[in-house]
Amino acid sequence: MPAFEPDYVFFEPRALEYPLGQELMERFKEQDVPIQMTTSHNQVRGIPGDTPTAAYRNAKRTFVVGVRKTLKFDTSKPSAEYAIPLATGCMGHCHYCYLQTTLGAKPYVRTYVNLDDIFEQAKKYIDERAPELTRFEAACTSDPVGFDHITQSLYKAIEFMGQQKYGRLRFVTKYHHVDHLLQAQHNGHTRFRFSLNADYVIKNFEPATSSFQDRITAAGKVAKANYPLGFILAPLIRFDGWKEGYTELFERLDKELIADARKDLTFELIMHRFTKTAKRVILDRYPKTKLEMDEEQRKYKWGRYGRGKYVYQNDEAQELREYVQDLIKQAFPEAKIEYFT
Ligand code: 0TT
Numbered sequence: 159m160p161a162f163e164p165d166y167v168f169f170e171p172r173a174l175e176y177p178l179g180q181e182l183m184e185r186f187k188e189q190d191v192p193i194q195m196t197t198s199h200n201q202v203r204g205i206p207g208d209t210p211t212a213a214y215r216n217a218k219r220t221f222v223v224g225v226r227k228t229l230k231f232d233t234s235k236p237s238a239e240y241a242i243p244l245a246t247g248c249m250g251h252c253h254y255c256y257l258q259t260t261l262g263a264k265p266y267v268r269t270y271v272n273l274d275d276i277f278e279q280a281k282k283y284i285d286e287r288a289p290e291l292t293r294f295e296a297a298c299t300s301d302p303v304g305f306d307h308i309t310q311s312l313y314k315a316i317e318f319m320g321q322q323k324y325g326r327l328r329f330v331t332k333y334h335h336v337d338h339l340l341q342a343q344h345n346g347h348t349r350f351r352f353s354l355n356a357d358y359v360i361k362n363f364e365p366a367t368s369s370f371q372d373r374i375t376a377a378g379k380v381a382k383a384n385y386p387l388g389f390i391l392a393p394l395i396r397f398d399g400w401k402e403g404y405t406e407l408f409e410r411l412d413k414e415l416i417a418d419a420r421k422d423l424t425f426e427l428i429m430h431r432f433t434k435t436a437k438r439v440i441l442d443r444y445p446k447t448k449l450e451m452d453e454e455q456r457k458y459k460w461g462r463y464g465r466g467k468y469v470y471q472n473d474e475a476q477e478l479r480e481y482v483q484d485l486i487k488q489a490f491p492e493a494k495i496e497y498f499t
């Protein structure tokens with residue numbers, strides 16, 4: 159899995175008023191990537207593709223450089239108090255990804271260059287709650303590690319948060335391109351998490367992401383650089399043979415993970431869920447997917463604005479939860495399980 163480089167690039171004109179916007183323009187010019195200007199990201203036009211599927215695949219290889227206008231941060235339960243907006247979209251092709259519906263027709267990677275505005279706003283949120291800690295999730299709308307070798311904005315966010323007595327950063331990734339982040343002055347204020355799953359899930363549902371092995375190796379490096387480390391097991395799926403699959407995951411993890419990584423380790427557990435809209439979009443984009451999305455077998459969990467989700471039945475959820483929690487307790491008795499949802 160080579161580090162991502164886009165095939166198409168768009169700039170919002172205002173992005174060029176910021177140093178990062180200018181740097182990115184220079185970088186892409188040097189690389190000879192086709193660059194277009196766009197009045198606003200809502201006006202991104204001209205991503206090639208004869209069919210909607212082809213256009214979607216090309217959009218996933220498109221990079222948009224823009225300015226974040228709204229500086230009100232969303233909340234981000236259960237992982238943090240706030241979502242910090244650094245970017246939206248991702249080049250991965252995970253079948254189950256919620257960005258397919260939350261980003262709708264804008265699946266491209268869009269990065270914000272007005273970082274000082276964003277950090278200033280984060281500082282305000284921190285001050286409001288001090289001396290309580292305020293946690294910021296940087297992976298709500300994107301996988302921010304996968305293209306940080308291009309923008310370095312996650313790097314800057316890590317260093318910004320390193321200086322905040324009462325601020326904490328966290329993010330999760332499926333990419334192993336972490337080397338430049340190892341030097342950041344994080345001060346222990348960033349929890350660096352990797353998303354892991356059973357081999358079956360990675361093989362069938364996570365195209366265009368880094369392999370299990372690469373993620374574990376990267377996790378070892380991150381722990382060596384003294385970052386607090388975490389794993390998100392998501393989505394937990396009850397595929398045929400899931401018990402064996404998740405047992406094997408922990409056997410491998412136990413074998414491969416270096417001792418340094420076990421000191422301050424957290425786990426977050428998230429069950430698979432889908433909405434009716436998500437199911438439609440997924441089947442449209444990945445028509446051959448093996449992802450099970452049978453409403454009949456699921457429990458309907460009511461949500462706001464009619465956006466209810468299909469989750470596993472209570473007894474199935476309970477079984478999944480206990481099984482995976484036991485695996486964690488056996489292999490990593492000192493680790494903290496932050497939540498199961
Ligand atoms: O469907 C995915 C589920 O994963 C959501 O319920 C959120 C959850 N999630 C994702 C989580 O529990 N912990 C995480 O760290 C996430 C990777 C990030 C996250 C996203 C979060 O913690 N809290 C959130 O509210 N989100 C948002 O959920 C982003 C998106 O808009 C929405 C999708 O339901």
Ligand code: SF4
Nearest residue numbers: 248250251252255301
């Ligand atoms: Fe979605 Fe994460 Fe996969 Fe990217 S890596 S497609 S953000 S689930």
